[in-house]
Amino acid sequence: MTDTSSPAAASACRVAVAGASGRMGRMLIEAVRASDDCVLTGALDIAADGLDATAFLGHASGVPITADIAAGLENADVLIDFTRPAGTLAHLALCSQMGVKAVIGTTGFTDAQKVEIAACAKRTAIVMAPNMSVGMNVTLRLLQLAAQAMATGYDVEIIETHHRYKVDAPSGTALAMGELIAQAMGRNLRECAVHARAGATGERDASSIGFASIRGGDIVGDHTVLFAGMGERIEITHRAASRTTYAQGSLRAVRFLVEGRTTGLFDMFDVLGLN
Incomplete structure (x- = not known):
């Protein structure tokens, strides 16, 4: 578990989570908090704006959930996003401007939306897969x-x-x-x-x-x-049997991105070395 105030946090991967108050968002936040090499630095959601991101765990993280995308991404290296297509595209637009990498587990994109994602991948590194397990x-x-x-x-x-x-x-x-x-x-x-x-x-x-x-x-x-x-x-x-498998796969994707990848669109086959 990474404490944001510890020296280890300085070298940890800084992660923001979109949809922070949803079922998958909470699972991702819990996985990040339990990780030894990642630290939660941002949480995005409209529904729970202002609440502490780990309040549901009975723990104060000091990271407020915010509807302000730029504020939620300000201190992040990577965003993990399992939301809806329109929301994901809005998040990616800022990620590509701010140099934040992204792990996308959102599904239901149209062909035109996939073209938008590919364009964002020319400016930042993205792992996108319909299933992160x-x-x-x-x-x-x-x-x-x-x-x-x-x-x-x-x-x-x-x-x-x-x-x-x-x-x-x-x-x-x-x-x-x-x-x-x-x-x-x-x-x-x-x-x-x-x-x-x-x-x-x-x-x-x-x-x-x-x-x-x-x-x-x-x-x-x-x-x-x-x-x-x-x-x-x-x-x-x-x-x-549990969304935990998606969360753990997402963290593997986060680690893949921070290993020197700055641009490009990748999938989980790339992350797992199956291509």
Whole structure:
């Protein structure tokens, strides 16, 4: 645990967290506070403006949550952002001006918004991934290998399950899975994705990649990819039991960025050495 008043804090990576009063924001703040090499220096949120960032832990950090983006980023080396696309883009605009690096776990960006992020990455270093979990990114690599080997003769279905509060569907992780599988099979996901089935749908198109989204309760995140062939099927599943895995993966991304990277757009495969 890094104390902001200790000598070690001088060499620690200074981290700001966006969405500081949300479920993921609090998990990130707790992970930063428990880290030996990171220190919380900023917390962004409109909802809890003025509150101490670690008050929910019964600890006074001296870092107030603020709606003022520039003030929240003033003392930060890296921003971790798991918010909404519009908010993330507003944060990135200032990050790129102030020389603050960014770890982005936000999902649901449009193609045009992704172009904006790429432009920001020419001015600062960014790690962006739909899922920061180390285990999930290993799963994505396994899916790539499976898709290359089963490009013909196997139907692909992606099933994702999340808590009732999730606002986008399919999840960013499910879409990332679909993109990766489509590329490995030589397909265009936009042309082959099927997001809904009802009524007399006819036989399944052999080139399609199906998506199913389930929402309920407090499920953190389950993703299963089914490769169904004639006489056999393979299921590759990742289940997240806690958001802790996303927080720990985000800190690995923070450490990756502070190792001399000043500009560029990276993903978790880069962070984990899987590219």
